[in-house]
Amino acid sequence: MSTSKRVTITDVARQAGVSIKTVSNVINNSGSMRPETRERVRKTITSMGYSVNYSARSLKTGVSKLIGLATFDFTQSFTALFAQSLIEVARERDYGVVINTYDLDGTGLPEAVDRIPSLGADGWIFLSGKPLANEGAILQQQYPIVFVGDFDAYGKADSVRVPSREAMDALVSRLLAKGFRRIGLIGAPEGVDANNVMQASEGAGPLRLRGFVEAFSRLGIPVDWNLVIPESRWLSSDGERAIRDLLGRVACPEIIICLNDALAFGAVHELQRMGLQIPQDVQVIGFDNVQECQFSTPTLSTVDLHMEAFASAAVDMLIGRINGDTGPFQTVTTDFTFVERASTRALR
Amino acid sequence: MSTSKRVTITDVARQAGVSIKTVSNVINNSGSMRPETRERVRKTITSMGYSVNYSARSLKTGVSKLIGLATFDFTQSFTALFAQSLIEVARERDYGVVINTYDLDGTGLPEAVDRIPSLGADGWIFLSGKPLANEGAILQQQYPIVFVGDFDAYGKADSVRVPSREAMDALVSRLLAKGFRRIGLIGAPEGVDANNVMQASEGAGPLRLRGFVEAFSRLGIPVDWNLVIPESRWLSSDGERAIRDLLGRVACPEIIICLNDALAFGAVHELQRMGLQIPQDVQVIGFDNVQECQFSTPTLSTVDLHMEAFASAAVDMLIGRINGDTGPFQTVTTDFTFVERASTRALR
Numbered sequence A, B: 001m002s003t004s005k006r007v008t009i010t011d012v013a014r015q016a017g018v019s020i021k022t023v024s025n026v027i028n029n030s031g032s033m034r035p036e037t038r039e040r041v042r043k044t045i046t047s048m049g050y051s052v053n054y055s056a057r058s059l060k061t062g063v064s065k066l067i068g069l070a071t072f073d074f075t076q077s078f079t080a081l082f083a084q085s086l087i088e089v090a091r092e093r094d095y096g097v098v099i100n101t102y103d104l105d106g107t108g109l110p111e112a113v114d115r116i117p118s119l120g121a122d123g124w125i126f127l128s129g130k131p132l133a134n135e136g137a138i139l140q141q142q143y144p145i146v147f148v149g150d151f152d153a154y155g156k157a158d159s160v161r162v163p164s165r166e167a168m169d170a171l172v173s174r175l176l177a178k179g180f181r182r183i184g185l186i187g188a189p190e191g192v193d194a195n196n197v198m199q200a201s202e203g204a205g206p207l208r209l210r211g212f213v214e215a216f217s218r219l220g221i222p223v224d225w226n227l228v229i230p231e232s233r234w235l236s237s238d239g240e241r242a243i244r245d246l247l248g249r250v251a252c253p254e255i256i257i258c259l260n261d262a263l264a265f266g267a268v269h270e271l272q273r274m275g276l277q278i279p280q281d282v283q284v285i286g287f288d289n290v291q292e293c294q295f296s297t298p299t300l301s302t303v304d305l306h307m308e309a310f311a312s313a314a315v316d317m318l319i320g321r322i323n324g325d326t327g328p329f330q331t332v333t334t335d336f337t338f339v340e341r342a343s344t345r346a347l348r
Helices: A011-016 A020-027 A035-046 A057-060 A077-092 A109-118 A134-139 A163-177 A204-218 A236-247 A261-273 A309-320 B011-018 B020-027 B036-050 B057-059 B077-092 B109-116 B132-137 B164-177 B204-218 B236-249 B263-273 B307-322
Strands: A066-072 A097-103 A121-127 A144-149 A158-161 A183-188 A228-230 A257-258 A283-287 A299-303 A331-333 A336-338 B065-074 B096-101 B125-129 B147-149 B158-161 B183-187 B226-229 B253-256 B283-287 B301-304 B331-333 B336-340
Touching: A011 A020, A011 A035, A020 A035, A020 B164, A035 B132, A066 A077, A066 A134, A066 A309, A066 B183, A077 A097, A077 A121, A077 A144, A077 A309, A097 A109, A097 B109, A109 A121, A109 A134, A121 A228, A121 A309, A134 A144, A134 B036, A144 A309, A158 A309, A163 A183, A163 A204, A163 A257, A163 A299, A183 A204, A183 A236, A183 A261, A228 A236, A236 A257, A236 A261, A236 B331, A261 A283, A331 A336, B011 B020, B011 B036, B020 B036, B065 B109, B077 B096, B077 B125, B077 B307, B096 B109, B109 B125, B109 B132, B125 B307, B132 B147, B147 B307, B158 B307, B164 B183, B164 B253, B164 B301, B183 B204, B183 B236, B183 B263, B226 B236, B236 B263, B253 B263, B263 B283
Parallel strands: A066 A097, A066 A121, A121 A144, A144 A158, A158 A331, A183 A228, A183 A257, A257 A283, A283 A299, B065 B096, B065 B125, B125 B147, B147 B158, B158 B331, B183 B226, B183 B253, B253 B283, B283 B301
Antiparallel strands: A097 B096, A299 A336, B301 B336
């Protein structure tokens, strides 16, 4: 590669008789200058064959300054929220982000991981939508990895987890302490029930359901399993259907906890369609604190999982490994906060 | 690379005395089988050192079966909607998607493009958030490119555009034909006004504003520029603020068109907070038809820009080029549909 002959932005600025900043503004179609100046700089760029050389840094340092994210698709609002937080945090650290998506229903993470050698990032963040097979063997790779989400990393990589069980336990404990008893839950995992819920050790659904049950158990209050509705996909349409299932069988609970905000939006929609007023007749709370919670009617109370801190922890651990940190693997669990908006009056 | 010695899924199945499908189920933690079987297959996988080999196909054919998407971040709901459509369409064509994000406010697309040589996709889809500098020189690369969005490709690559001007013209023409006159618009680009709107030739904002003005002009009805509110970011918080700006100055319009759904959610929220009823007092319509439109209160009328057809066109053009199509560059403009929901009663 003949990098020594490459035309630089300084060459262009000198030739056009303008500042480097002005050339940069022309390249980015930004800034304010006389149209003739913009045109002259544009012509200079073309005549000199200048092209922006971001990989010069990479050639010099041997690193790409690129972090990889392997994630399932964007049907879940959580994915976009996490990706956006990751992009912002990485940008502050002067890293770009490349995202390799995989099919949650198909071959999944193994397929994404097999493609990683051809994608030149310095390290990868794996967001898994399923438990890891084969005792997390997929985490044993030649490049730095941080594993994020709610699943077990088997001690084979740094990992960052959200406090799913703890947040739900604290939420339900608060509601029970205020005297609420008829509390519904939408989005329970299929196959986890009264018999095996206390064995749940990974997965947002199983852990949140376990936290729910533990809060009741601590006070010796039985869980009403008629109020626990399984929904595995967590889309708004599922929340809508769950409400029909629930209210087709039992009287409306006092409070309905949804395992993500998308489910809650669907639930709120269907409850209102049925003529119920929120929060007067029934209170609704979600998980994630996506942006839309602030603009729905009513605005949505939710559990904020501190997505920026979550992304920061993952990025900082990964950059540490990229820079040669060889210490033992760490697991970080981020914090949570309840955000009370108009869909509840029970959280303060 | 000693691919000939690599342990295959067939070897594992034979050794463990199970079907290939069963091994696949163990790898993916899916399917139903006796726990002992799962454990035995897992042990066989570990002892034989098997790892899933998706890149074998790549080694054989010289292609990665990966499409790249260069896009700005996920603050805009449109980005997630388009990425998700692209992922689904690509998956149907047996391609994966890798996403290289860039900073819309910073060095932008040039930085993303400079990283592309290190990201092993067979071809790239560029989604630009700004006009291309230097007469689209960035589209002249060594790999297949399809350019998508609302900006000019200068004839230097295949491109897919949404019908921003046409859709807005048709929408406003329909409203005017029904007798509505006081129609507001939120999200107008800064710097485009009555003096230069007819010169707008690219960009979703300028083109939609131009379509708005053209519909009025065709009937000889003057546009009331007091009802046109500039907002360049198109987030819900901007929609909220735009309503305060608008109603701080003039009486509420009969209909408010928002240049994307996120703006509309913010507008609806603020209108309701001010005590206005939708659609009785004011009707609101968005653009994009994101999933949340179906679950907001009221549900949101919007312009559907046929995102799946948009993604299909881009993917199919790109795969054609990857497979050696050397014909002249094409521009495809997708179709649109009005979706009437509870926030309007004027669209039928």
